[in-house]
Amino acid sequence: MQFFFEVLIAGLLSGVMYALVALGFVLIFKASGVFNFAQGAMVFFAALTTVGLKEEFGLSLWAAIPITMVVMVLLGIATERIVLRPLVNQHDITLFMATIGLTFFIEGFAQLVWGSTVRKLDLPIQDVPIEFVMERTGMLISQFDVIAAIICAILVAALAILFNKTKVGRALRAVADDHQAALSVGIPLQHVWAIVWAVAGFVALVAGLLWGARNGVQFALIFVALKALPVLILGGFTSVPGAIVGGLIIGASEKLAEVYIGPYVGGGIEGWFPYVLALVFLLIRPEGLFGEKIIRRI
Amino acid sequence: MSDRKIGDVILKAENISLSFGGVKALTDISLDVREHEIRAIIGPNGAGKSSMLNVINGVYTPQEGTITYRGEQRKDMNTYAAAASGIARTFQNIALFSGMSVLDNIMTGRNLKIKSSFVEQALWIGRARREEMENRKVVEEIIDFLQLQHVRKTPVARLPYGIKKRVELARALAAEPNMLLLDEPMAGMNVEEKQDMCRFVLDTNDQFGTTIVLIEHDMGVVMDISDRVAVLDYGKKIGDGTPDEVRNNPEVIKAYLGAH
Numbered sequence: 409m410q411f412f413f414e415v416l417i418a419g420l421l422s423g424v425m426y427a428l429v430a431l432g433f434v435l436i437f438k439a440s441g442v443f444n445f446a447q448g449a450m451v452f453f454a455a456l457t458t459v460g461l462k463e464e465f466g467l468s469l470w471a472a473i474p475i476t477m478v479v480m481v482l483l484g485i486a487t488e489r490i491v492l493r494p495l496v497n498q499h500d501i502t503l504f505m506a507t508i509g510l511t512f513f514i515e516g517f518a519q520l521v522w523g524s525t526v527r528k529l530d531l532p533i534q535d536v537p538i539e540f541v542m543e544r545t546g547m548l549i550s551q552f553d554v555i556a557a558i559i560c561a562i563l564v565a566a567l568a569i570l571f572n573k574t575k576v577g578r579a580l581r582a583v584a585d586d587h588q589a590a591l592s593v594g595i596p597l598q599h600v601w602a603i604v605w606a607v608a609g610f611v612a613l614v615a616g617l618l619w620g621a622r623n624g625v626q627f628a629l630i631f632v633a634l635k636a637l638p639v640l641i642l643g644g645f646t647s648v649p650g651a652i653v654g655g656l657i658i659g660a661s662e663k664l665a666e667v668y669i670g671p672y673v674g675g676g677i678e679g680w681f682p683y684v685l686a687l688v689f690l691l692i693r694p695e696g697l698f699g700e701k702i703i704r705r706i
Numbered sequence: 707m708s709d710r711k712i713g714d715v716i717l718k719a720e721n722i723s724l725s726f727g728g729v730k731a732l733t734d735i736s737l738d739v740r741e742h743e744i745r746a747i748i749g750p751n752g753a754g755k756s757s758m759l760n761v762i763n764g765v766y767t768p769q770e771g772t773i774t775y776r777g778e779q780r781k782d783m784n785t786y787a788a789a790a791s792g793i794a795r796t797f798q799n800i801a802l803f804s805g806m807s808v809l810d811n812i813m814t815g816r817n818l819k820i821k822s823s824f825v826e827q828a829l830w831i832g833r834a835r836r837e838e839m840e841n842r843k844v845v846e847e848i849i850d851f852l853q854l855q856h857v858r859k860t861p862v863a864r865l866p867y868g869i870k871k872r873v874e875l876a877r878a879l880a881a882e883p884n885m886l887l888l889d890e891p892m893a894g895m896n897v898e899e900k901q902d903m904c905r906f907v908l909d910t911n912d913q914f915g916t917t918i919v920l921i922e923h924d925m926g927v928v929m930d931i932s933d934r935v936a937v938l939d940y941g942k943k944i945g946d947g948t949p950d951e952v953r954n955n956p957e958v959i960k961a962y963l964g965a966h
Contacts, residue, residue, distance in 0.1 A: 574838065575813075575816075577827075582806070584805075589803065591786050592763065592789060596786055
């Protein structure tokens with residue numbers, strides 16, 4: 409039983425990390441109806457820029473992070489201006505294709521600037537079991553995972569308030585619903601989009617730092633970001649809490665499946681189990697756990 | 707009615723022509739709007755009423771003609787700038803933010819009144835919190851005024867048509883506009899809903915002194931509540947004046963009776 413809980417908790421904590429990536433997708437989808445395929449590339453780019461600044465320019469981590477933050481915000485604003493603004497009022501699929509293009513651009517650009525070697529990112533948080541918990545219960549719970557979860561929780565709380573209680577949040581939701589009506593009440597579309605992309609850039613930075621520290625800063629980070637897809641299918645594309653709950657479910661279930669089902673089918677199911685879960689879920693509740701239910705009047 | 711005084715001309719459209727490709731939507735239209743009045747633009751379907759409203763609101767830029775608003779001739783008008791200069795509007799096909807509650811929809815109307823920065827709001831500090839309270843109070847007053855208390859928290863997608871129209875009016879009023887553009891506010895309503903809407907339009911004009919420009923193709927209602935009526939047909943203005951003058955204008959009678 410103790411082993412079960414150990415796996416469960418480790419799974420939940422890694423789920424938080426998936427949720428963090430999913431959050432970036434949700435933000436942009438909520439405000440512009442665009443599925444931003446480039447979110448994974450942004451995570452990679454953020455992590456690589458931080459490490460690059462640290463190693464190539466000899467900056468300390470605490471100097472590199474704010475500079476990367478500025479770079480990410482600028483990247484977000486530039487994306488809005490150069491890629492999205494000319495495509496206003498186009499079909500969603502057109503915008504989606506544009507973000508695929510953006511993905512390849514960011515990947516290429518990141519490697520052009522920083523090279524393609526795998527780099528190591530050391531955060532001042534150690535990936536060791538928490539002694540207190542180990543002594544009391546005998547379970548091995550990673551300190552790194554717990555701190556990552558706390559950072560994620562703070563980020564989510566801030567975003568929830570921003571979305572639900574403030575003018576910016578209302579403007580975001582309004583823009584997502586109806587461009588013309590939003591303009592008519594004096595909501596500046598471009599400004600709102602720039603804010604969303606900047607915030608998504610910030611979330612990508614946090615995710616990039618945590619994932620980078622865990623797996624090393626490398627090209628494969630982009631594929632980690634794709635794990636956000638089943639998270640979104642479970643949680644709903646438009647819900648911040650949904651991204652969190654979806655992340656937790658995916659994280660916990662893939663670890664439990666690996667440990668308890670894996671041995672019977674030869675192991676290695678962690679990689680694809682979330683997608684199967686998402687597929688089953690699509691059949692039962694296509695709008696996701698927290699997604700907006702589509703109501704049609706006939 | 708009341709002691710409201712109709713003031714000077716605040717909006718003057720001169721020789722407006724608008725076409726989409728080969729289709730002429732508006733031809734050489736001139737009309738003015740006086741402060742505090744209720745000004746109606748009527749005409750049969752396809753007469754160019756909505757186009758005219760969209761020109762005033764900056765959605766369309768006319769190929770010819772000028773618009774002077776509060777003594778300033780406009781250039782490069784757009785919808786956002788119109789909102790910033792105190793013009794609010796409603797839409798013919800309701801354009802509410804369907805995922806949001808009635809309250810939140812109306813709060814979006816306060817968008818330009820909230821000045822705190824993005825960072826202040828993100829951290830929920832400083833004036834962000836105070837402004838939210840103040841603006842919420844104004845919105846609650848509008849909710850009372852338009853009798854929407856019972857649906858305050860309801861997502862607008864669930865509301866019946868007549869109430870949605872009223873929420874749209876509320877959102878426009880939340881901006882405390884000088885000029886309110888109403889695009890067919892009574893279209894598709896039953897008699898009772900029409901009467902309610904008429905009352906709200908009159909009350910708005912009366913209590914807040916808002917100048918109202920309103921479009922309708924149903925002549926009946928408009929004649930009762932408007933101070934002056936302009937009549938469009940096939941993109942041309944065929945009549946303009948008080949309801950009585952318009953009613954007895956032979957060209958108007960022809961357009962309304964002859965064409966149908």
